[in-house]
Amino acid sequence: MKPEDFIRGLKGRRIRSLDRRGKYLIFQLDKGTLVGHLGMTGQLTYWRKGIKDSPVFVKHPLTGLQKTPSQHAIDKHTHLLLNLDNGDRLQYRDIRQFGHWRLFKKDEWSLHPSLKKLGLEPLGPQYTWARFQTAFAGRRGKIKALLLSQGPVAGLGNIYADEALHAAGILPMKRAENLTGPQWRALFRAIPRVLKKALSRGGTTFSDFRGADGRPGRGARVLRVYGRFGKKCFRCGAGLKKTRVSQRTTVYCPGCQK
DNA sequence: AGTAATCCCTGGCAGC
DNA sequence: TGCTGCCAGGGATTAC
Numbered sequence: 001m002k003p004e005d006f007i008r009g010l011k012g013r014r015i016r017s018l019d020r021r022g023k024y025l026i027f028q029l030d031k032g033t034l035v036g037h038l039g040m041t042g043q044l045t046y047w048r049k050g051i052k053d054s055p056v057f058v059k060h061p062l063t064g065l066q067k068t069p070s071q072h073a074i075d076k077h078t079h080l081l082l083n084l085d086n087g088d089r090l091q092y093r094d095i096r097q098f099g100h101w102r103l104f105k106k107d108e109w110s111l112h113p114s115l116k117k118l119g120l121e122p123l124g125p126q127y128t129w130a131r132f133q134t135a136f137a138g139r140r141g142k143i144k145a146l147l148l149s150q151g152p153v154a155g156l157g158n159i160y161a162d163e164a165l166h167a168a169g170i171l172p173m174k175r176a177e178n179l180t181g182p183q184w185r186a187l188f189r190a191i192p193r194v195l196k197k198a199l200s201r202g203g204t205t206f207s208d209f210r211g212a213d214g215r216p217g218r219g220a221r222v223l224r225v226y227g228r229f230g231k232k233c234f235r236c237g238a239g240l241k242k243t244r245v246s247q248r249t250t251v252y253c254p255g256c257q258k
Numbered sequence: 259a260g261t262a263a264t265c266c267c268t269g270g271c272a273g274c
Numbered sequence: 275t276g277c278t279g280c281c282a283g284g285g286a287t288t289a290c
Contacts, residue, residue, distance in 0.1 A: 023284080039267095039284055039285080040284055041267090077268085095268055145262080158282095248284090249281080
């Protein structure tokens with residue numbers, strides 16, 4: 001879709017509801033659907049009229065991503081503005097530009113290939129042991145790659161794939177066809193548990209980061225493997241190792257992940 | 259059809 | 275002070 005068609009399709013529309021599927025944001029409009037994905041560095045923020053913009057960007061010590069202590073002005077990384085009728089706006093900023101936004105006519109969004117392939121919602125009522133087993137049935141390859149594919153289960157990225165596999169005691173490079181019954185069961189339970197723990201600490205891992213005093217965010221503190229390469233495993237005390245699975249940095253415990 | 263590599267993009271940082 | 279190479283929360287596309 002050309003930018004001018006995108007703008008034309010959004011102008012004058014009313015946002016009826018906001019939903020989520022996997023890592024996709026679904027804005028149901030009075031006419032059509034706006035679907036967004038934040039990629040790795042996307043930031044969607046609500047900008048209030050009459051509040052001073054912060055010129056300060058604070059760098060997160062672990063990820064290097066930038067956050068503002070309050071709302072930020074439009075800069076060269078700000079790619080989308082949704083101007084609301086009250087003068088406020090939604091701002092989309094994305095340094096690496098891996099995020100994307102698509103506008104669909106009513107209902108056809110769910111038929112899009114990238115959304116159609118999404119698996120079970122780990123926090124939804126559909127997430128049952130029976131469906132979990134079916135979702136992974138016949139699947140092959142490294143278990144972490146499978147989790148990152150969004151196919152069997154939706155919503156896990158590099159952080160929570162590592163965290164869930166550690167919580168379940170499974171090596172990320174272990175092939176799905178070789179997982180034991182108890183390991184599948186442990187993974188089934190670990191996935192929503194890991195996500196809920198992170199959510200309870202402020203929505204996303206780093207969302208409540210405060211940079212002024214140099215202390216790490218509360219969200220990062222619940223992580224047990226991600227970003228802890230070389231440190232001791234909280235569960236068994238072994239030194240955490242680092243490798244690459246599915247082109248992504250992977251941290252695991254050689255002591256208690258089998 | 260299913261799995262595995264490649265590519266998209268900017269910026270921070272370590273090492274020289 | 276630069277420069278180079280590597281790394282970073284993802285997934286669409288291409289290759290096998």
